[in-house]
Amino acid sequence: MRVNRVLAVDLGASHVAAGVFGVSATGRIVLQRFACETQDADPAHEPRWVENTGLALGAVAARGQFGGPCALAVPGHLALTKFIKTPALDKSKRARSLVFEASQNIPYPLAEVVWDQVVFADDGFDLEVMFAAAKFDALENLFAAADAAGFAPESAVPGSLALRAAFRYSYPDAPASALVINIGARSTHLLFLDGERFYIRTFPLAGNVVTSAIAEELRIDFPAAEALKLAVLGDRSELPDTSPARAAVQRAAAGFVGRLHLELTRSIVNHRRITGAPQPAGVYVTGGGALIAELPATLAERLKLPVQRYDALRGVEVSADARAAGAGSLAHLMADLVGLAVPLVQPVASVSLLPPAIAADLAFRKRQPSYLAAALLAAAVLAPPILYFQNRVEVARAGIAQTQQQLQPLRSVEARNAANVAQIEEARKQIAALDGLVATKGNWLEFLGDVQTRLGTVGDVWLERIQLVPPPSADSLPAPVEGAAPVAPAPIPLKLTLGGRLLDVANPVSNVSPESYERVRSLIAGFTGSPFVATVENERFDNTQPGLLRFGFTLVVSQKRPL
Secondary structure, eight states, X not given: OOOOEEEEEEEOSSEEEEEEXXXXXXXXXXXXXXXXXXXXXXXXXXXXXXXHHHHHHHHHHHHHTOOEEEEEEEOTTTOEEEEEEEEOOOHHHHHHHHHHHHHHHSSSOGGXXXXXXXXXXXXXXXXXXXXXXXXXXXXXXXXXHHHHTTEEEEEEEEHHHHHHHHHXXXXXXXXXXXXXXXXXXXXXXXXXXXXXXXXXXEESOSHHHHHHHHHHHHTOXXXXXXXXXXXXXXXXXXXXXXXXXXXXXXXXXXXXXXXXXXXXXXXXHHHHHHXXXXXXXXXXXXXXXXXXXXXXHHHHHHHTSXXXXXXXXXXXXXXXXXHHTTTTTTGGGOHHHHHHHGGGTSOOOOOOOOOHHHHHHHXXXXXXXXXXXXXXXXXXXXXXHHHHHHHHHHHHHHXXXXXXXXXXXXXXXXXXXXXXXXXXXXXXXXXXXXXXXXXXXXXXXXXXXXXXXXXXXXXXXXXXEEEEOOOOOGGGSOOOOTTSOOXXXXXXXXXXXXXXXXXXXXOTTSXXXXXXXXXXXXXXXXXXXXXXXXXXXXXXXXXXXXXEEEEEEEEEEOSSSOO
């Protein structure tokens, strides 16, 4: 179904404009309502542009009672356009080829931008394609500001493409080869047209250059210079013709026109050389820079081409309300705005720079009425069963409450039983510990008797030290493996360090004999047969004292006969 109404919003560097467009009975575009709000275009305040745009949108919404779904023109300083020529492929392979070309020609990772393309020429051998892209974060901030002001973008079109649609609608009788110059505050856009083929170039030579020159010459701030520029160039200034301020504005404007001519000449030559397009047969000037009175005549003289001001409202019917809101006097700012309304009356090849998340939310909003109707129908069908089961649930809850009251005394008994069981288990642990002490109280006497017997067997040997080895600390134990099932720690065996001496009777004034070593080694080895010893480790010997052999070793106590 064809839409017969659209709210168009144009976001410029120095203004925000909104218009409600409809279609007349004769099929022409009608501007029904209009509002425009200027905003700070000072380059020093560029980081606050989105914030200022949000405030300007709020002012426009309040003044003209605008809001709701809208078509948005993305400004040139946010939208990047690239033109390429690529071999024509089957449509089944074209999408993948265009994604590759986009990755090669868009100077950002594709994951960081919203991008789209339009094929504007296909001769069967080559495709001529325009890529449009904008960074995610910039668009999301801009759309968040628009949403806060009450606007919900349903489409986002680069302003240069909106300008192309507007020119084709407003100037159907224009030469096939034409050049449209849109001079904004921050940048100038050149739209080269050659039949269905077109090319767009953007460069940062625009109205702010004039304002900065005025501010520098007169030593005033940027807002004052901007107001002076608009008053003088708009023929609304009361300054005398000999005023230095008026002369400064005229000099700045003349310098800008001279630089613009050089840039235009360079652009036309490069465009013709690269694309083989013919010389433009007509030049059209729009935007805030079109206010410079001598601009068309000067450019016509220097370019040797016919130059005229672009009439954005040509072919557009303007209502009385829109004229009262200033649509007539601000027509030089409305080219992109009209271009957003052209799809009402004729098909337009365009691109969409809506971020996927916003596009998905928009699609959901459009489907909401269907979802609501389905939900109401489902509610009507399910209402009787729901009421029936709700009644059953209430009955069940009442039964549960009655059972809970009956269980309350039994739960008290269960709690007392659990406490008694816990006390019994604790008593069992204490009894087991006492049983262990009783069972092992005589082991030390038997162990020391066993040691004494082994010493007497060897002879001329005695112990000087029996010492308990302290168990390892918790910090020295290996950490449990992450993710593994918990394992009970193995019991740590008791260790005893023993030290003593052996007297070498045959060699009282010299080093001990090998026989003495053998006697001590047989003593130590004998401990492995003791029922109290699991292993013997860490044997040590010292023969530095004549006639005496010092020795030491560690006994690992057996778990079967603990001490």
